[in-house]
Amino acid sequence: MTGPVMNARAALAAFGLAAGALPASPAQAEKLLLALSSQQVTIASNYAGGELTLFGAARGEPRRSGGRWEAVVRARGPGRTLQVRRKERVGPFWINGPARSFERAPDFLAVLSSKPLASVAAPEDIASEQLSLAAAADGAPAGGTRRLDAAEDAAFVTALVRRQTQRGHWREDGRGVAFLDRDVFRATIHLPPDVAFGAYEVEARLYDQGRLAALETITFRVVKAGFEQRVARFADRERLLYGFGMALLAIAFGWTASAAFRRD
Amino acid sequence: MQIYLPIAELPVDVLLVIGMSLAVGFISGMFGIGGGFLMTPLLIFIGVPTAVAVASEAPQIAASAFTGALSYWRRRALDVKLGLVLLAGGVTGAGAGVWFFNLLRAAGQLEAVIAVAYVALLGVIGGLMLTESTRALLRRGAPQAAAPKPRAAGRSIIDRMPFKLRFQRSMLHMSVIPLLGLGAFVGFVGATLGIGGGFLLVPILVYVFRVPTAVVVGTSLFQILITMLAATVLHAYAAASVDLVLAALLMLGGSIGAQFGVRAGQKLKGEHLRLLLALLLLSVGGRFLIDLVATPKDAYSVAIEAKAR
Numbered sequence: 001m002t003g004p005v006m007n008a009r010a011a012l013a014a015f016g017l018a019a020g021a022l023p024a025s026p027a028q029a030e031k032l033l034l035a036l037s038s039q040q041v042t043i044a045s046n047y048a049g050g051e052l053t054l055f056g057a058a059r060g061e062p063r064r065s066g067g068r069w070e071a072v073v074r075a076r077g078p079g080r081t082l083q084v085r086r087k088e089r090v091g092p093f094w095i096n097g098p099a100r101s102f103e104r105a106p107d108f109l110a111v112l113s114s115k116p117l118a119s120v121a122a123p124e125d126i127a128s129e130q131l132s133l134a135a136a137a138d139g140a141p142a143g144g145t146r147r148l149d150a151a152e153d154a155a156f157v158t159a160l161v162r163r164q165t166q167r168g169h170w171r172e173d174g175r176g177v178a179f180l181d182r183d184v185f186r187a188t189i190h191l192p193p194d195v196a197f198g199a200y201e202v203e204a205r206l207y208d209q210g211r212l213a214a215l216e217t218i219t220f221r222v223v224k225a226g227f228e229q230r231v232a233r234f235a236d237r238e239r240l241l242y243g244f245g246m247a248l249l250a251i252a253f254g255w256t257a258s259a260a261f262r263r264d
Numbered sequence: 265m266q267i268y269l270p271i272a273e274l275p276v277d278v279l280l281v282i283g284m285s286l287a288v289g290f291i292s293g294m295f296g297i298g299g300g301f302l303m304t305p306l307l308i309f310i311g312v313p314t315a316v317a318v319a320s321e322a323p324q325i326a327a328s329a330f331t332g333a334l335s336y337w338r339r340r341a342l343d344v345k346l347g348l349v350l351l352a353g354g355v356t357g358a359g360a361g362v363w364f365f366n367l368l369r370a371a372g373q374l375e376a377v378i379a380v381a382y383v384a385l386l387g388v389i390g391g392l393m394l395t396e397s398t399r400a401l402l403r404r405g406a407p408q409a410a411a412p413k414p415r416a417a418g419r420s421i422i423d424r425m426p427f428k429l430r431f432q433r434s435m436l437h438m439s440v441i442p443l444l445g446l447g448a449f450v451g452f453v454g455a456t457l458g459i460g461g462g463f464l465l466v467p468i469l470v471y472v473f474r475v476p477t478a479v480v481v482g483t484s485l486f487q488i489l490i491t492m493l494a495a496t497v498l499h500a501y502a503a504a505s506v507d508l509v510l511a512a513l514l515m516l517g518g519s520i521g522a523q524f525g526v527r528a529g530q531k532l533k534g535e536h537l538r539l540l541l542a543l544l545l546l547s548v549g550g551r552f553l554i555d556l557v558a559t560p561k562d563a564y565s566v567a568i569e570a571k572a573r
Contacts, residue, residue, distance in 0.1 A: 048266040080568050090376075095379075096376070162562070163565065194275075246496050246508070251330055
């Protein structure tokens with residue numbers, strides 16, 4: 001597997017070197033350095049989910065909290081339109097009724113923190129920075145079949161968080177960030193089997209007793225490997241040829257099976 | 265063992281998919297139906313997006329149908345002439361079906377109409393076949409020839425229609441107009457519900473047109489083969505949604521399964537075959553009905569709006 005798990009250790013070693021080589025920053029300004037175990041996740045035929053490790057190092061002194069940092073890591077996949085539908089009873093049948101779509105919402109979202117989110121950041125920051133899953137869902141522009149009142153809208157927000165979490169696409173983990181010593185932390189990002197392709201953004205925030213001390217961003221990409229990429233591209237670009245090719249393949253399969261099983 | 269599907273964009277269990285396609289292929293070869301109405305729900309259940317599931321089944325159904333059709337052809341139980349007449353009607357019907365499909369989607373009630381229509385169709389046809397085949401089985405003491413061909417009132421109108429053709433294999437001499445109409449009806453329903461329509465065609469040819477069951481199965485497979493080849497090309501062209509890897513897995517299982525299905529089908533008596541098909545249709549219909557009526561575990565569902573491919 002050309003997997004993302006492979007060389008977390010190598011990345012950490014390289015990262016240590018890079019961190020050491022950086023010029024010393026002014027004593028007051030806190031800084032955050034980030035490194036990912038891989039910049040690109042390649043989906044080959046044996047892909048069945050993967051993980052990436054993020055390393056972060058803080059520079060500077062925590063001033064308020066007696067020498068302890070807290071960290072929040074948020075990884076977001078490419079934006080999609082997610083539609084949540086609710087079934088309702090019509091006569092004897094359960095049929096899809098009202099719908100609410102969440103535009104430019106991430107199909108993948110992981111919020112990892114060193115302590116439960118509410119004890120790291122202030123509630124208003126969680127809302128305005130869309131740190132929690134609920135805040136991210138709530139913040140996505142709405143679209144839908146009709147206008148929903150506030151209570152109904154809230155029900156759809158809750159439902160989106162619940163369903164995405166069940167699918168393994170969204171995750172909130174108050175123990176997802178582990179500090180290795182005072183300044184260095186590690187977080188593992190789990191990618192689902194049916195991962196979306198494109199650019200992913202990982203934001204790490206360093207908190208000093210509820211105060212945002214530093215914010216840094218790093219990105220990675222999820223791409224298809226050679227064969228998968230070529231098939232998908234060919235199917236998209238040479239549609240008619242691909243279609244006829246598949247039809248011929250069907251004939252070939254049917255004929256082979258018939259010939260192989262013929263008794264006389 | 266997992267393998268990643270390049271167009272469905274998710275990994276599936278190879279053995280599970282091959283096992284499913286073996287089973288569906290067996291049923292397909294045995295009854296002369298495409299099996300799409302069985303395969304689609306199974307694929308959706310393991311997480312394949314609906315559009316990819318429907319599109320990647322088309323080549324598999326074509327492959328199974330081709331193997332099956334070849335076997336029936338060798339046994340002289342395939343009426344190409346009848347098949348072509350049905351297809352001519354089918355093309356027109358499918359065109360109307362696609363138009364109706366889009367009309368329903370614009371009205372926003374596509375899913376509900378499809379689900380209810382599915383249950384109704386499977387229930388009615390399964391029920392009718394069940395009654396008939398049970399009756400035939402109970403009558404079995406009587407000699408075959410004694411089973412009278414009931415001449416319905418409509419029959420004489422059909423007899424008087426022009427453009428008569430002789431279908432030797434089917435032991436049929438009749439006007440092409442009702443056959444074209446039947447083809448159009450099956451094409452219309454098939455395009456609306458996203459199915460091949462074999463399970464509609466087989467009983468109508470057997471009961472209404474009195475074509476021998478063996479010939480009906482062969483001819484139906486021939487009609488399904490052509491329809492599904494066209495569907496493969498159309499799906500690939502319109503939505504690029506045919507998954508090569510998924511289709512190959514389905515074809516592998518399906519074409520082998522169909523071989524055994526054809527053999528099993530030939531060993532069974534016509535009324536036994538019809539009884540089994542009736543039970544199958546009723547149980548699938550029942551399953552859909554439960555989905556429609558039972559209180560869902562979670563009333564909410566999430567769908568990712570299809571990105572423009």
